[in-house]
Amino acid sequence: MSFLCFRPYDFQQLLIDINQLKNSYSFVRLYEIGKSVEGRSIWEIKIGEGKRKVHFNGSFHANEWITSSALLSFVKEYAEAIAKGDVIEGISSQLLFSENSLSIVPMVNPDGVELVINGLSTKNEQQVISINGGSTEFSGWKANIRGVDLNNQYPVGWEIEKERKEPKSPAPRDYPGDRPLSEPEAIVMAELQIREQFDRVLAFHTQGAEFYWGYNNKEPEESKCLAERFERVSGYEAVRFIDSHAGFKDWFIQEYEQPGFTIELGKGCNPLPLTQLPAMYQATRSICIAALLE
Template identity: 30%
Template sequence: MEDLNFVYSYDLMRQEIHELETVHRGLVQVEVIGQAPYGRDIFAIGIGHGPACAVLSGSHHAREWMTTQLLMKMLRTYASAYVSNYAVGGYAVREILDQTTIWFVPMVDVDGVELQQRGATAFSESVRESLIQMNRGSEDFSAWKANAEGLDLNRQYDGAWEGISVDAVTHPASKNYKGTRPFEAMEVKALMAFLEKVNPPAEIAYHSAGEVIFWGLELDLDDPRHMAGKELANLTGYELLPPLSDKHGGGLTDWWTYNLGKIGFTVEIGSPTTGEGPVSQTEFPKVWEANQAVGMWMANYVLQNSLLSSGDVQT
């Protein structure tokens, strides 16, 4: 039985990152890519021996922290599979990771996850009142999606940012506030700088919920990225949705696919009935089953399609 009260916290993530780095020295590398507004570190963990093929990110949205739990298990599994030389989902992990590095940024909204899980008491006394005010006077932060400044980090990328109109709000809030300009949030700046540095051809952004996959804004169905999306849908059993209109922009995958022309996906784990909170822990085994090979699939796709350009930064 899964523990229904289990919470995958920022501290647990840091502890697991430290263990991975210690046990798998040489295979796993850790970088602090920046800080969130209240000083918490944002981590990137690379696994492999070649240039970067993909960055997999989680918890752009605070309440969606099961994506961190998933990515950390993926990382531990790939590390063990490399050492013991076994395959995951039919993919030869050691062979793939000897040619390339997969990067994980398992928790982008580090402040927000702490706020969602622990409430305003996770912050210094001087800011608690303003946090509660942003939460419309409530001390219950269980539905919180934004960062601790009330910015929606997945409405902060320059992918059709101007035109975002779906559920838009005009002030800092628990969700959907896009800010005054793209890339103003410290967390998003940090991830963008990291993506520019390691220069991966692919990205996958994990969110919840719905068991669906988004693959870009206003793209053509003849696009090879659509075929790749079908493969990912087959692998996970999730539904590949048609491209969204530019009224939904501002997400990492929007910017990545629509503006940069690269391959990327937003994968929504968890049942469509999840509602305004985290995915239930009862679903984690199913989420793991559906997604465990996704990092390997993406890496293999990049290698098979020769997307690692010689100009990519070696890491």
């Protein structure tokens, strides 16, 4: 487990890791695909030269930052295996490299992650404290720095979520915004999909040790096959439908009718403790590899 980072995974750690990857492996490509509300870069990592376009992302939700750590651990192990010509999970890494063009956005919500891990460092401190009910304890914060839940921002059933979500104004969690795609981080992810036209999308969240793979019966038959594979390799429960809308995965399935998944790593109360990282990484690694197979 030498790839794991046993410290809270903040934006600075992400920068350290992606720079190390860039300097170590010529086949790892880095792109700044946009900026957060506070101007932090949203980074995409690309690996591979295959026809199948696969996308993973993490930390849509601020206090689920451990997903960024798990994804970077996978990227490090995968890149090292490719460089050495090794197998990973019994599969040739070079075969995976040749068959897939893999895109990873490990930290969709860097401002929120920074707030949860490092506390206030924003010009809008009083506004953030006000959104948080006067408290400077941010461990329960899921939203972006403006108090909008980025995974309730997509134009697919957004009106349903707007109506039934309790927060009617910016909040630490669950407020879907004044309109769909009002937040720069959500827009960046929509534009990435529109530009790249991914064939498969996996959004990593916590908690529940389960994953969701359907939406409005728009998911293709291939989704069921992949869900069965993910369930087998991870031990996580496959759940086809839940009463939820306006998420990135929901929008992807509705608009593109391709396999999309929300992976809920680990169990417990967010933010999940680092003691769970090894088990979470095993599930992440197995699911990621399975997603790169035919």
